[in-house]
Amino acid sequence: MSSASLASETVVLGAGLAGLGFATELPGVRLFEAKRHPGGHAYSHQADGVFFDEGAHISHTKDATFRDLIHRAAGEVHTGLASSVRNRWNGVWTGYPVQNHLRDLPEEPRISALTDLILEQVDSAEETVSSYRDWCVRQYGEYLTDNFYEVFTTKYWRRSASELATDWLGGRLIPSDLPNIIRGAFSDQISDQATFATFHYPKRGGFFGFFEDLYSDLDIAFGNKVVEIDLHRKTISFESGADEGFDRLATSIPLPTLINAIKDVPASVRDAAGQLHHTKMLCVNVIVERTDVTDSPWCYIYDHDIEPARISFPANLSPGSVPNGSSAIQAEIFRDETELWGDQDALAEATVQQLGDLLGFDAKRDVTTLHTVDVSHAYVISDHNRANAVDHILSWLSDQHISSMGLYGRWKYLWSDAAFRSGQQAAMSMKAEDGHH
Numbered sequence: 001m002s003s004a005s006l007a008s009e010t011v012v013l014g015a016g017l018a019g020l021g022f023a024t025e026l027p028g029v030r031l032f033e034a035k036r037h038p039g040g041h042a043y044s045h046q047a048d049g050v051f052f053d054e055g056a057h058i059s060h061t062k063d064a065t066f067r068d069l070i071h072r073a074a075g076e077v078h079t080g081l082a083s084s085v086r087n088r089w090n091g092v093w094t095g096y097p098v099q100n101h102l103r104d105l106p107e108e109p110r111i112s113a114l115t116d117l118i119l120e121q122v123d124s125a126e127e128t129v130s131s132y133r134d135w136c137v138r139q140y141g142e143y144l145t146d147n148f149y150e151v152f153t154t155k156y157w158r159r160s161a162s163e164l165a166t167d168w169l170g171g172r173l174i175p176s177d178l179p180n181i182i183r184g185a186f187s188d189q190i191s192d193q194a195t196f197a198t199f200h201y202p203k204r205g206g207f208f209g210f211f212e213d214l215y216s217d218l219d220i221a222f223g224n225k226v227v228e229i230d231l232h233r234k235t236i237s238f239e240s241g242a243d244e245g246f247d248r249l250a251t252s253i254p255l256p257t258l259i260n261a262i263k264d265v266p267a268s269v270r271d272a273a274g275q276l277h278h279t280k281m282l283c284v285n286v287i288v289e290r291t292d293v294t295d296s297p298w299c300y301i302y303d304h305d306i307e308p309a310r311i312s313f314p315a316n317l318s319p320g321s322v323p324n325g326s327s328a329i330q331a332e333i334f335r336d337e338t339e340l341w342g343d344q345d346a347l348a349e350a351t352v353q354q355l356g357d358l359l360g361f362d363a364k365r366d367v368t369t370l371h372t373v374d375v376s377h378a379y380v381i382s383d384h385n386r387a388n389a390v391d392h393i394l395s396w397l398s399d400q401h402i403s404s405m406g407l408y409g410r411w412k413y414l415w416s417d418a419a420f421r422s423g424q425q426a427a428m429s430m431k432a433e434d435g436h437h
């Protein structure tokens with residue numbers, strides 16, 4: 001079969017970056033997308049002239065081909081922006097990551113943190129690491145684990161650190177580097193040891209500026225939310241009332257949504273889908289008539305009396321992208337999928353007040369725009385059941401010749417480059433099965 005006829009028989013569900021990767025590798029496929037826009041989690045929402053991403057997004061890809069592709073598509077890109085991030089903890093600002101900036105802590109916590117960390121490093125070569133908590137204690141000692149990492153984990157991941165596995169850590173957290181830690185306890189840190197020191201960001205259009213052009217030739221049917229998939233008849237029904245036939249199916253919609261939509265799924269696969277958990281996120285996007293809010297691109301808020309766990313600043317992600325005389329702020333508030341939001345407007349108002357107190361603006365007088373985006377799926381929660389449940393589901397899907405790809409199709413944290421590649425890979429495998437090389 002030619003590539004063109006394979007493409008014409010293939011339906012792709014979801015027009016996020018995995019869908020984009022798939023369609024780039026196998027041009028001519030039909031994509032069906034629940035929303036009215038492409039991009040999925042990589043989309044940027046415009047409010048009063050400012051682009052706000054769905055939670056802080058930056059590119060630090062090491063994949064040169066991907067970087068060239070998205071930089072070309074964006075046209076103009078800020079490169080080498082510094083990721084000088086800060087933490088808010090117990091009412092004080094500290095450098096990030098905290099273990100490398102212990103000098104920012106008051107004296108007693110500083111001594112406790114350093115003592116526990118060094119004792120742990122000297123003492124624990126044989127300890128087994130079976131949870132995120134074990135990993136934190138092993139790397140950072142009891143004091144920092146209890147007072148920082150646990151505190152943030154319950155706010156951001158909505159779980160205690162002992163409930164989480166360690167398979168999500170690569171590229172997100174860094175192991176201890178003792179000389180750096182000791183330096184940071186006594187003097188200003190000179191080398192910031194972070195997972196990435198600099199990042200790239202489009203000059204226009206928010207993070208989605210990297211991808212918008214790449215979607216221009218794709219055949220995407222928007223406003224089509226999948227509700228039922230019949231594998232015997234090879235048809236998909238959408239909430240809009242439309243039906244679509246397919247010969248090959250590739251999908252990046254969340255695994256539990258997919259499994260719920262498919263008719264006649266074995267009980268063990270349904271059970272496995274029921275074991276998958278994720279967070280959801282409310283983005284509270286604000287524009288204020290103030291210029292000097294902060295010079296950080298984003299910061300993490302450990303204190304639980306402040307709702308957001310992370311706050312980012314579009315003007316520091318993309319200098320020049322926010323109108324003169326004002327600042328833009330995005331606050332990210334997380335819950336797990338079972339927690340109720342309550343009154344979102346009231347939550348947004350309370351968050352603006354907290355941001356004003358934290359950043360020194362007047363929530364009543366200075367705010368010109370308040371805009372919220374409710375993101376139903378934020379992060380996959382990597383608890384101890386995730387890996388086995390995902391393997392079971394993916395192996396059944398593969399037996400049905402369904403190709404599941406991307407962040408929520410693999411149900412594992414993927415950066416944007418890996419999500420795109422996951423789609424490309426799925427298309428390459430489909431072509432190889434079909435005899436294309």
Ligand SMILES: Cc1cc2nc3c(=O)[nH]c(=O)nc-3n(C[C@H](O)[C@H](O)[C@H](O)COP(=O)(O)OP(=O)(O)OC[C@H]3O[C@@H](n4cnc5c(N)ncnc54)[C@H](O)[C@@H]3O)c2cc1C
Nearest residue numbers: 014016017018034040041055057058225226406407415416
């Ligand atoms: C808060 C947050 C911050 C992040 N920050 C970064 C970062 O700084 N740098 C980075 O590189 N990556 C970052 N990422 C990761 C990046 O956003 C993702 O890897 C990538 O966007 C995932 O693309 P995808 O296509 O796999 O999934 P998605 O973007 O989820 O795409 C799936 C698509 O399927 C659609 N869909 C869902 N259900 C249905 C249905 N029933 N019917 C039809 N369509 C449906 C969705 O609307 C969506 O468009 C971040 C992710 C999050 C959540």
